[in-house]
Amino acid sequence: MTARSTLLARDLWGGYPGNEVLRGVNLTVTAGDAPVGIVGPSGMGKTTLVRFLRGTLRPSRGTVTYNGRNTAKMPRRDAKAFKAEVRFMSQDSLTITDPQLTVTRYLKSALAEARKGGRTHATPIEELLDAVALEERYAKRNMLTLSGGERQRVALAVALATRPEILVLDEPLTAVDPQARGAMARRLATLTGRLGTALVLVSHDLELVERMCTHVHFLADGTFVSSGPLGEVLAKAEHEAIREIAEAAPLAVQRFR
Numbered sequence: 001m002t003a004r005s006t007l008l009a010r011d012l013w014g015g016y017p018g019n020e021v022l023r024g025v026n027l028t029v030t031a032g033d034a035p036v037g038i039v040g041p042s043g044m045g046k047t048t049l050v051r052f053l054r055g056t057l058r059p060s061r062g063t064v065t066y067n068g069r070n071t072a073k074m075p076r077r078d079a080k081a082f083k084a085e086v087r088f089m090s091q092d093s094l095t096i097t098d099p100q101l102t103v104t105r106y107l108k109s110a111l112a113e114a115r116k117g118g119r120t121h122a123t124p125i126e127e128l129l130d131a132v133a134l135e136e137r138y139a140k141r142n143m144l145t146l147s148g149g150e151r152q153r154v155a156l157a158v159a160l161a162t163r164p165e166i167l168v169l170d171e172p173l174t175a176v177d178p179q180a181r182g183a184m185a186r187r188l189a190t191l192t193g194r195l196g197t198a199l200v201l202v203s204h205d206l207e208l209v210e211r212m213c214t215h216v217h218f219l220a221d222g223t224f225v226s227s228g229p230l231g232e233v234l235a236k237a238e239h240e241a242i243r244e245i246a247e248a249a250p251l252a253v254q255r256f257r
């Protein structure tokens with residue numbers, strides 16, 4: 001059996017000049033894992049953590065490795081594999097330069113890219129659209145005519161088309177209405193489960209996190225102060241910041257218990 005691809009952050013410290021945002025974060029994500037959520041109050045460093053995982057920021061202490069290779073010092077070939085196998089998507093991931101581009105053509109080019117990179121078992125376009133709750137009629141639409149939320153959903157379908165080992169989503173659905181978001185949650189979790197893609201979801205939307213993720217990490221004071229199923233994390237309220245969130249949304253908390 002071949003070892004499964006693993007992204008590992010070990011005792012990660014760092015941030016910006018004069019602002020040590022993260023102070024000892026440990027995270028292991030392995031292809032095939034169930035979806036995991038990263039939650040926490042605004043400004044606590046969720047996006048900063050994603051930047052470290054992605055390699056756009058260097059830690060002051062600790063390491064991020066992918067399959068044992070330090071992502072900050074990867075030879076070009078490993079860096080290429082890392083980019084193909086670990087996809088990152090944030091709310092503004094999609095820039096369209098070709099005014100003629102239809103949704104189908106856009107997805108086909110992503111699938112072709114996946115095949116070139118040896119990422120087999122590409123997923124049919126209908127299934128990709130279904131996972132992001134877009135009906136088939138969207139396949140022929142010009143990308144420029146889509147709403148912001150629809151574009152975010154296509155961007156997500158594109159990320160799935162490449163069948164990554166790990167997919168890190170940082171607030172990916174901010175422009176998508178709550179109804180569509182709800183429809184997508186389970187379908188996404190199912191498709192990524194079938195593809196063997198480990199999903200990491202960074203979000204303020206506790207309902208979305210609850211629907212998609214069996215396990216969450218709560219980030220506060222630069223570290224994961226509590227981890228487990230969302231309902232348990234909220235119920236245990238092991239940190240002041242968790243108590244504040246639980247008090248601000250008591251009904252939501254009751255639902256998760």
Ligand SMILES: Nc1ncnc2c1ncn2[C@@H]1O[C@H](COP(=O)(O)OP(=O)(O)OP(=O)(O)O)[C@@H](O)[C@H]1O
Nearest residue numbers: 015016019021040041042043044045046047048049
């Ligand atoms: N480029 C930057 N330069 C300096 N400081 C930054 C930069 N980006 C973020 N910060 C600061 O780092 C801290 C963590 O920010 P980050 O964006 O990681 O938080 P977050 O948990 O993702 O917040 P939100 O949930 O509001 O998106 C904040 O205090 C923020 O002001």
